[in-house]
Amino acid sequence: MLRTIDATAKRNLTSHMPFVPHTQDDEASMLNAIGVADIETLFDEIPAELRSGRLLGVPAGISEMAMLRLMAERSAADSSGISFIGAGAYEHHIPSVVWDVASRGEFLTAYTPYQAEASQGTLQLIYEYQTMMSRLTGMEVANASVYDGASALAEAMLMGVRANKKSKSRRILCAGNIHPHYLKTCRTIVTNQQIEIDTVDWSEEYGTLSSSLWREREDQDYAALVVSYPNFFGGLDDVGKLTDWAHDQNMLLIAVVNPMALGILRAPAEWGQAGADIVVGEGQPFGIPVASGGPYLGYMCCNKAIVRQMPGRIIGRTLDQDGREGFTLTLQAREQHIRRGKATSNICTNQGLLVTAATIYLSLLGDRGLASVATECHNGMLALIDKCRVRLDIHPRFSGPVFHEVAFELPARAADVLAAMADQDVLGGYDLGEFDARLANCMLTNVTETRTEADLDRFVEALAVALKAVGC
């Protein structure tokens, strides 16, 4: 008790070494076996003038108890009320099984499954994940994850440029109604390879891509068209027509899809005549907490024809020497550890543990469960739209169907309204003014199956109070 943070600084170093198991005897006998007098000597190849002093910018160590207390206090400071923010990260119910099992030491503390024989658990699980993701999207193949949805899209763009056999273009046409951070991430990544991204604006009425607008881009030789489903406003673009148009234009169609939507919405493989070519997105809705933004997992699917252009790890099913089924990393010739400068990407560590969680989540939910969750989200959104209309005369900014997220048009700046809602511990949504100045009066609001009727009423009340507070 009374263990103040710095008390630990006084500890006798050799008797108090968290996580280092060496006793003084161990140390002495090991040094003896090496034939040196002290540990310091082991660093004698480092130019003496480079040896650093104490790390004064780092505080003294503390016990787990003190650390947990500190972290609990910090976490408590951030535990505020109820959130209706979606915008790329969604608070779904996570069955307790998911993390109880995913956190087992054998999943949590294994490395990338390079030694296949000693990693069949992880390998088989990823094969199952690949199967689930390919079935959900309707594509033939999935990889074992990339970092997140945004970087997955960047990889898809690079892959699209490589894989398009009909066009040598280094230009990508991208829907203007995708997540703004996705677009920024892609620009950061692809412009280094002299790839250009053009965007298509959205319709002021529907929020979807206006056909007049993208028709203006006809015959301009792009490698790929990127569409988001749902789009950033929760709306549903006419992905069938867009896909056919893109193929018509010798573009690949890259789909960015919220995989939870696929519980009820059309699989990208079935868009238009030929379906999407590359499907990517954020796997977070599958059993992963919003958790301040990560770790999540980027998923990535395509058809076999272009799988050799896919980045990331891929697991294959094969046989062992005795003819028994087993799983192993395959197509490694695409990867940096084999192909180095010629690899499809530099990605190495990916999001394995999140794949584990997502696979368990999808196993628990199945088709029926996923449809049920997606429908509950959707119905909740409709109910909220209805409540806002009836009670507050507040309406969606755009017409047309939405999936579980909507842009509300407010009679004041969304930033102000949201701040006034936050004062009531209701995080009402994302300020669309940050996305586009034209939408400064709009907020993007999300409802998932975790929101009860009472929660929706709380939202409506907080909004009502907030509107008054900002003088409406």
Next chain:
Amino acid sequence: MLRTIDATAKRNLTSHMPFVPHTQDDEASMLNAIGVADIETLFDEIPAELRSGRLLGVPAGISEMAMLRLMAERSAADSSGISFIGAGAYEHHIPSVVWDVASRGEFLTAYTPYQAEASQGTLQLIYEYQTMMSRLTGMEVANASVYDGASALAEAMLMGVRANKKSKSRRILCAGNIHPHYLKTCRTIVTNQQIEIDTVDWSEEYGTLSSSLWREREDQDYAALVVSYPNFFGGLDDVGKLTDWAHDQNMLLIAVVNPMALGILRAPAEWGQAGADIVVGEGQPFGIPVASGGPYLGYMCCNKAIVRQMPGRIIGRTLDQDGREGFTLTLQAREQHIRRGKATSNICTNQGLLVTAATIYLSLLGDRGLASVATECHNGMLALIDKCRVRLDIHPRFSGPVFHEVAFELPARAADVLAAMADQDVLGGYDLGEFDARLANCMLTNVTETRTEADLDRFVEALAVALKAVGC
């Protein structure tokens, strides 16, 4: 969404059966194999008039999501401030490893290790636990747990009566300064076997047993003397003298010991000339949350000479057919499943999972850790006593050393003061008026290593405010 609790009542029964995996096809084909038309027929041996209707006292089922929400709300209602209540349950730091590992499915969801070959994990762990407890108390043997500290003491009394070869008495002499609930529990249990419990009063000055008082019981033929270490007031009785006196009187000495105290205090095997005969207590301080009172674990130790009188499971080390070391339940002839009416106790299910946690806890702490925790608790208590003295002129009720718990004497009814502290979200301790009317102005306050200097100051301030509030 909007899943109200009763929406689930409308579910189609056969398509929505949590935890029952049967599909309609399964059910049909299984019935077919049995040769009956429906499940109802399988109950045709039950007199029809006994078949019950729907369970109207039970609500309709809800999803895990709804259930967790409900439980989170209930738990939140009980999350109030900081507690200084001890009185038999102590809030120590629990290393994260403890429950991460103890909750592994293989520990959590195994049964009692009847099939030794398929239970070596649990069996070896209990053997390690037995070793640790026997080393801590200095006794030769420990069992694999009984329910809790109070019932452990009751079992110890029954065992004491059986094991005392020098006396046929069915009377137990019990210190009056043991935990009042322990005493009540013992009365419930042992009186059914015509065993009587007499108590010895405590000294008004020291809170310990006054020697004059227990000397009055000389030569009265008791089977055993029970002493508590520390006693209910946190004080330390002269256990050496008491042990010698008991032995002198042909009584067995039963020690009820907070095992955390043994990090620094004297092992019962070393009390007096010959040491205690039976040592029991509450293992909760070893990695188990206070958790509203349970599950905890009762521990029980003795020497080999009387191990055949010990209740509960005991694990022994032995060899397998190939001469390999292995572990198995042993001395089962003491137990109900073999000995039925002649068993040493009716205990069957005990507190296995808590044994797992305690074993992991003790492995992490080791001797040094236990000494360190016990010392920190103790120093914290001393610091609090000092603060109360200096700042509030509040003093301990009794003189003499304490271990991590103290009876403060207040200038008002403790019940009122504690209520006024609780209003400030500080649970200041246990109202000793409930224990004995003579102590209506006293509260029993505990400090563990989890309490920081700031916590102690918060206690002192809350007490100051409370004293004002009650008009002192």
Next chain:
Amino acid sequence: MLIFDHSSKGRGATAQFGPPMEPASDLPAEHLRSSPAGLPEVSELQVVRHFTNLSRRNFSIDTQFYPLGSCTMKYNPRGAHRAASQPGFLNRHPLAPEAQSQGFLACLWELQEYLKDVTGMKAVSLTPMAGAQGEFAGVAMIRAYHQRNGDDGRTEILIPDAAHGTNPATAVMCGFKVREVPVTREGDVDINALRAAVGPQTAGLMMTNPSTCGVFERRIQEIAGVVHEAGGLLYYDGANLNAILGQVKPGDMGFDVLHMNLHKTFATPHGGGGPGSGPVGVGQRLIDFLPTPVVGREPGPRFRWLDEQDIPHTIGRLSAFMGNAGILLRAYAYARLLGRDGMYRVGRYATLNANYMARQLEKKGFTLAYPDRRATHEFIITLAKENRELGVSAMDFAKRLLDYGFHAPTTYFPLLIPECLLIEPTETECREEIDRFIEAMGAILEEARTDPDLVRGSPYTMPVKRLDDVKAARDLDLALIDPRPAP
């Protein structure tokens, strides 16, 4: 290797405790430890690795089918575990004021209500910490009842000879003599023998229904009549309440008092030997004797503890606080997940699985102990013939099953059926798993015929082979003696 074998002097998981300190100077020397106890000195990684690997040497529900009769090894929902692990519950001190305990008390009060409904009893106390303690409470209440009636001559408890060992052990713990009542070849209590056994010395009868023979006692009403007429009370061992959950209520059968095993019927995990929870329910006659504490409700609603002030004739407390509180919370969460329809299904599908398995095993050539009866949630096969003809015992079958990846059923219980296996598949196992078990049993039977030594020598794939139990009991080694550190 034992954890002690990893120990090295001076090592430690030093993130878990403070630096070495001087012992408190105020404590008199005679109260201080004389030498270190000899706990292991290991690193945090060593602890994690040792115990993680130990866990992998266990069978469990999470890893294997575990058809252990009478033990009800069914799926333990992780959600219930999480629910009980909410910080408000884990950090709540058992003696916290009632005002800070309303959430917890609400759960317990509702659980009491549900249990009343499913058992048909008038009141419930949740405090017993396992089935055996529930039995103790129940029989102690019977004793208190007769005593309060001045009926001192009732010194005997009747118990069917097939009963679980805790029943006679409990009766004796409560100061009664036990008189056994035989069971017929059909598995029912022998009513004539019962009639002959009852008398003015009869305090009560302890039984379970369905019985430990895995069949439903058809003449239960008659039995109740006999005992009641003799002035005795009926105790229901509800360890296997799952068999009849939602189908028939013990209260309706005529029982006066019962316990139930929440760790079985309500799916709380068994933890390798506990914790359990064994609430007791009583009819009108015993309501005044319930063990404390009980949760009461006052208008508001406001929940509060009822203790000896409220229940002056209580048999008293059974534990320091409120029994295995966390298990009660898990059971409550499970009850909410299931709801009334889910409870109704428990008994039905458990029974379907058992009857299916019994018939399929019979088709494979196994002998049912009660071939003409319906199985309940469990059933018994007897391998007396195999033992006689092939020299392969029930234990051999049990051990060989381990090699096939299945936990063994309960062996040699009830004692009256020779070479028996008591098999309980539970409602949470799917048909495919049950079929695999049946196939394994068939395969072992084939092995027993063609290569009996193979079965007798099993298991082969466990961390150890069969253990020498005789040596274990003779050369008692119950704690590691060496190495112990010098003082």
Next chain:
Amino acid sequence: MLIFDHSSKGRGATAQFGPPMEPASDLPAEHLRSSPAGLPEVSELQVVRHFTNLSRRNFSIDTQFYPLGSCTMKYNPRGAHRAASQPGFLNRHPLAPEAQSQGFLACLWELQEYLKDVTGMKAVSLTPMAGAQGEFAGVAMIRAYHQRNGDDGRTEILIPDAAHGTNPATAVMCGFKVREVPVTREGDVDINALRAAVGPQTAGLMMTNPSTCGVFERRIQEIAGVVHEAGGLLYYDGANLNAILGQVKPGDMGFDVLHMNLHKTFATPHGGGGPGSGPVGVGQRLIDFLPTPVVGREPGPRFRWLDEQDIPHTIGRLSAFMGNAGILLRAYAYARLLGRDGMYRVGRYATLNANYMARQLEKKGFTLAYPDRRATHEFIITLAKENRELGVSAMDFAKRLLDYGFHAPTTYFPLLIPECLLIEPTETECREEIDRFIEAMGAILEEARTDPDLVRGSPYTMPVKRLDDVKAARDLDLALIDPRPAP
């Protein structure tokens, strides 16, 4: 069995979702799914059992010694995991207002400060999601720097031929050409070759120190001079920063930019392939180019996000939100647990363990790749002689180690050393475990001499024997095709 093999139509873990519902009528038909996807239909118990048993088919730090060179498989403190799993962190939306994020931001800001100190850099951005993304950010900053200086001719990145594969892959991803620089027989960069390679086309040099050869680059200051004089910048691949934590700072060696792998040096669990976290640190010259978001502090103190408004020349965002935020929290918690003294010990004891193991293996008859050098936190043995003389390859040794209960070291990396094993024991393994590994290596060497087929045929005790990788790549089976439900 695959999880799909447990599936049965109509089964489900129905505690996890609501009852079947009508699809929303407002959604146009062309937007609705045409048929079920074919996810498994299984019970909750089946899920738990399947994945629990799958996990048991893995090696992991929690169960085995895992001396995988360059991967730093050390103990992952459970406390750090718990710290990051606090509800306030898990439930916090990444776009929550700053006022509701001060706890989280405080952790990140402090972590930035610590990382600056341990690397000797001027500023840190935490956003990269793994080492490779950190490399990307670093090299992209080098590119942006030259571009801003109008220095367009710098099209080449120099990389030692022993480098990790991500280095050249990153350079190419950033639009550079790669020129390899050879390494001497002592494991150092060949300075003459470097001098010959630099020029006006040189954008920078990527290297790591200690190098992937497991030795410290002694002439690092000279190397830095050569590159800087040529106008290039120095990139430090800090994946193995643990080797020198608290001993020497990359900033002091002359590096301009680096990434570090928190999932290695800061002990966050590897998760069977991630997540990781690869913060970048920069010297003064690159401060304007840091990827966003970065955490800033204002008086108060109040923490806030810095984005492109604050860092106008930023190379931009690398993810939708804040990288692998939860991993950053774990690393922060670990940093607090260790503190400055703990960090200082990391490099020292990792180095002690590696040098001890190297010497002991040498005594057993193994050949060190760099026998005259100090080992760093890792070292290399080459089995070229064994392969030549006994026909037993490094891969055979690796596989045989699995049978002995040890994970294999890294095989065939770096590529330039034939038949090599790169061995990294880490500081959290105790001497006894290291000795057991050395004994196992000795035993395998003996086997290789007396019964080479035994080693070549290994492993024998894993769930599968050696797998047919050629078949895997030829008969691509990347997703289960059947059974798929009919539309």
